[in-house]
Amino acid sequence: MDSAALKELAGLLTPDQPAVLQQALPTLPQLLASISEPDLYECPTLTVNLAKLLPTQFGGLVLPSIAQLSIHDTQVPRLVDLGLVAMLRDGILANPAVREVMSAILCNLTRISDDACEKFFQFKQYPDAAKASRLYLLKYLAMAEDKAQPGPNIRHLLVNLSRLEAVRLILASEACMPRIMAMLEMKKTEEFAAQLVKNIAFSGKEGGVRAALMRTVPSMMLFLVTPGEFDEDDRKSMPFDVRIAIDSTRTGNHPVSAEALQTTAVEALAGLCHTREGRDVLRGCGIYPLLRELDKATSDEALKAAIETLVNWFMPKEEGDPDAVPVPEPKPGRRAPAVEEIDEDDL
Structure with missing residues (x-):
């Protein structure tokens, strides 16, 4: 598909075109996978319109397309600026059926964007942001520990978020550390838990x-x-x-x-x-x-x-020089892969 055709299609992806959306959205991820990153970047309307569909009745259908866009680093700032972080953060907790694809997108946004990590902890609905941050981290840790989770994206997301100093301090607390220690002993979660411990170790020199x-x-x-x-x-x-x-x-x-x-x-x-x-x-x-x-x-x-x-x-x-040996900076998790089409029965 050339850039002109892509822009024409993007202009049709609006809530007032339900017939077009029902026909186009299921096959759109495969189409986007065949388009070069520069061509996608030259069509900002596509990103904007897909993001606007997320809180609508077409949100489930549009998720795989947004996941495909999130693979491209040039799309990440746009998706973050369009307010996707908070929507995905809350959607992961509210809708288990699409948790994996939502966490894949959020994983990709936070992997390279410190702004996305910061926005994850911005809560309009809670006056006490610090308390809300602890609450959300505990909920996400519980999902990461759950053996029934279908994939690793929640875990990679938490590794990404642990690049923030405030997050590392919460993870080192008595509320979170026992969960991390338990995950060090489970085959499915040991690598993730080790990555968290590694990032937490960069939290200054706080005795606790x-x-x-x-x-x-x-x-x-x-x-x-x-x-x-x-x-x-x-x-x-x-x-x-x-x-x-x-x-x-x-x-x-x-x-x-x-x-x-x-x-x-x-x-x-x-x-x-x-x-x-x-x-x-x-x-x-x-x-x-x-x-x-x-x-x-x-x-x-x-x-x-x-x-x-x-x-x-x-x-x-x-021995007398605690800063003599450099230690690598905290690292993000891996990029989440493209997500297959979601079964409409799960929505």
Whole structure:
């Protein structure tokens, strides 16, 4: 479809054209997938009209098309400016049938837009924004923890939101941290929880945050276990669960974690090293032998670089200089993929 035809079609996508919408919207996502990003950008009417349809009776039909647009970085500012963040945020809680596609869109908006992350916590209906923020984060964490959730987009969304300092402080609270620790122990959610811990670790040097994160150290160390060579001196200071995991790994009863998860765990532990207390805790847990054997076992460059950064914190020359070793910035989650057409029976 050329740009002129696209603009003509975009002009017809209005609530007063129900027959056109019923015919065009089901096939529009596939059409949009075939159009180049520059051509889509040159047709702002398309984005505007699709966004205007979201709060109407055609909202369910239009969601896959908006999801397709949200894949393109150039569309994100437009979608954010059109007020989609608040609509999607509340819609995810209100309508489980379209939760996955809504969370995919919101995931893509917050992945590259700090403005979208900020707007997620702007509430016109609640005078106490701080209280509302905690409430919404708890509800979203509950969805992320739910094993029945069909996909990972809610989890990626929370990782995106955790780039905000205020969000990280809430996640480190007694209300949220037990949920995160529980998710570290579940296969389906362990990578997501490790990413959250990593981002929370960048929350300045607040004592409460550090104390909360120290409780995650044994779980994070489990991700670093390999069937390496550990003598008795290496093992004696390790947490009991880690020692058991080392033995189980050798017999095949404890799988070695994926390198991407290991990298996230190492980076999270590095985030705890900005204080002497954090370094002392890790040193006392016997972290160095685990890192030594992990480095021997991997050829992954990202993992090796993360290990080197963490080990550098324990070099004597670093002891008096808590800012000597740089730690990567908090990272967003992955982009959500395109969403297939929604079954109208679910709407």
